[in-house]
Amino acid sequence: MKKDDDTEEKKTTKKQQSLLQAILSGSSKKVEQELSDSDLFRVFSTRRSTRKFAKxxxxxxxxxxxxAAADTAPTAGNFQGLEVYYVKNKEVKEALVEAANRQxxxxxxxxxxxxxxxxxxxxxxxPEILSKFSxxxxxxxxxxxxxxxxxxxLSSIWVGMIDEExxxxxxxxxxxxxSILCVGYPATRKPPKSRRKLKDLIHVID
Incomplete structure (x- = not known):
């Protein structure tokens, strides 16, 4: 098992070195391929919203x-101006459905x-600026x-159409x-939807 771990670590290190070299050499195609193959960017590129969860x-x-991931997110001045409510109660969940446009x-x-x-x-x-930071x-x-x-x-869906009061x-x-974040195992797995091209999204100001 230790030998397998060492081999995997060497592969990861080699990939990181390859990516660094591609960045330094300005090889955009190489960088794009390496990034898309990395664990982090695979998470970015394969995520999609789910509206039907398994039980x-x-x-x-x-x-x-x-x-814990929520706690690692950057915050204004590191003051962490947020709170997270983890809802387990069935009746409260049902009430939230009504408060979220019956979704x-x-x-x-x-x-x-x-x-x-x-x-x-x-x-x-x-107060307005502090509220914006929060x-x-x-x-x-x-x-x-x-x-x-x-x-x-897991899969999730971000719910922003909510009755705040x-x-x-x-x-x-x-x-x-x-917002409300709903998470679970998807009833069916679907591929990510297509996105617009970066050239249409990014506006470069020289």
């Missing part, structure tokens, strides 16, 4: 990793509600959790929700 329970260790997939095996907490952002700015913090945390879920073999009442909090 399979998400393992606790995977949930812990998904929550049934909100009742997923794993439901996380990301909320803004601008009071944690101890910076000398107006919204960005919560959004990035949800994105990190979503990517972590996909890396762990209803959710605050349901969760019994005065914090404003930014």
């Amino acid at each position: 399979t329970k998400v393992e606790d260790w995977k949930i812990e990793k998904i929550l 049934p997939f909100v009742n997923a095996p794993l439901v996380l509600v990301f909320c803004m907490n601008p009071s944690r952002v101890k910076m000398d700015f107006t 919204l960005q913090d919560a959004t990035l945390a949800a994105a990190y959790s979503q990517l972590a879920a996909h890396a762990l073999g 209803k959710i605050k009442q349901i969760l019994k909090t005065d914090l404003t929700p930014s």
Whole structure:
């Protein structure tokens, strides 16, 4: 087993060195291929939203990793102006369905509600700016959790069409929700949808 681990480590190191050399030499095609083959970029490129989940329970260790991923997301001034509500209660999940425009997939095996907490952002700015920082913090945390879920073999869907006031009442909090992340094993696996070309997305200003 140790020998196999050493071999795998050498392969990884060799790939990293190859990618670095391609970047330094300006070989764009080589870089593109290496990036698409790397674990991180494979997660980026193969993720897609799922609206039908299997009833399979998400393992606790995977949930812990998904929550830990949220905690690694960058935040304004590292003040971490967000809170995450991990909803287990069946009745609360059903109430969230109603508060999310009756989208049934909100009742997923794993439901996380990301909320803004601008009071944690101890910076000398107006409340409006602090609120914006907090919204960005919560959004990035949800994105990190979503990517972590996909890396762990799960699927997810980001829900942004929500009744903020209803959710605050349901969760019994005065914090404003930014999104709901629904996670689970997909009922069926589908390939990622096509995206527009980078040349149409990126606007270069020389």
